[in-house]
Amino acid sequence: xxxxxLSRTIPALFLATALLSTVSERTHASTAQxxxxxELVVDPLLKVPDDVMTAVCSYYTAExxxxxxxxxxxxxxxxxxxxxxxxxxxxxxxxxxxxxxxxLIVTRFAPESEGGIEVGFDFLERRSNDRAGYLxxxxxxxxxxxxxxxxxxxxxxxxxxFISNHQITYP
Numbered sequence: 001x002x003x004x005x006l007s008r009t010i011p012a013l014f015l016a017t018a019l020l021s022t023v024s025e026r027t028h029a030s031t032a033q034x035x036x037x038x039e040l041v042v043d044p045l046l047k048v049p050d051d052v053m054t055a056v057c058s059y060y061t062a063e064x065x066x067x068x069x070x071x072x073x074x075x076x077x078x079x080x081x082x083x084x085x086x087x088x089x090x091x092x093x094x095x096x097x098x099x100x101x102x103x104l105i106v107t108r109f110a111p112e113s114e115g116g117i118e119v120g121f122d123f124l125e126r127r128s129n130d131r132a133g134y135l136x137x138x139x140x141x142x143x144x145x146x147x148x149x150x151x152x153x154x155x156x157x158x159x160x161x162f163i164s165n166h167q168i169t170y171p
Contacts, residue, residue: 037064039103046109052117052144055151056104063156064100068092076145076152102126108141116145116154 035057042048055074062070068089072080101124108120120141143154 035061037061038101041103041105043106046106048106048109048119052119052151055144055153056119056142059153059156060101060104063092063096066093066096071153071156074150074153075156076147076154079154100126107139112143112145114145116143118143121157 038057038060040053040057042053059071059074062074069085071092072085072088075083103122103124105122105124106119107122108118110118112118118141120139122137122139124137138157140157141155142157144151145154146152
C-alpha cells in the first residue's frame, strides 16, 4: 500500500515542483529592474498594466526601506487629509516589527467598484533579525486608484499588523 502511495505522490510532487518553477520564472520584465529589493512575480495572462506594477513596486520598496514619507505620499489625498503624517510614520514604524516583503506574487487583477483596480497578492515576508528563517505568507487584496495622474494605494495590505495600511472609508 505504501508503495502505491509513493508511486502516486512522486509524480504529483514532480508536477507541482515543475509548475512552481514555471510560475516563479514569470517575473514582470518592465518592473523587475526597478524593484531591486522585491521579487515581483506576475502571470502574463493577468495583463496588469506596467504603470500599476511600477506603483506597486515603488510602494512596497519604500515600505521595506521604512520610507514613510514616500508611502504616505502614495496614499490618496483623502487619506492624507484624515491621517497626520507624523502619526502615520510612528504607527508604521511600530507596526513593521522588522518585517520586509521579499516576494510579491500577483494572484488576481480586476476592476474595482469605484473606478480603481484590485490587485491580489501573496505577500512573502521575512523578519530582518530572525536567524531561524522566519517566513510569512499572506494572501490579501490591495486596492489602487488613479489620482492626479498617479496610482495611489487605497488599501495596501495589513498582513496581520499594518493597521495603517487598512482602507479608510471616507464620508
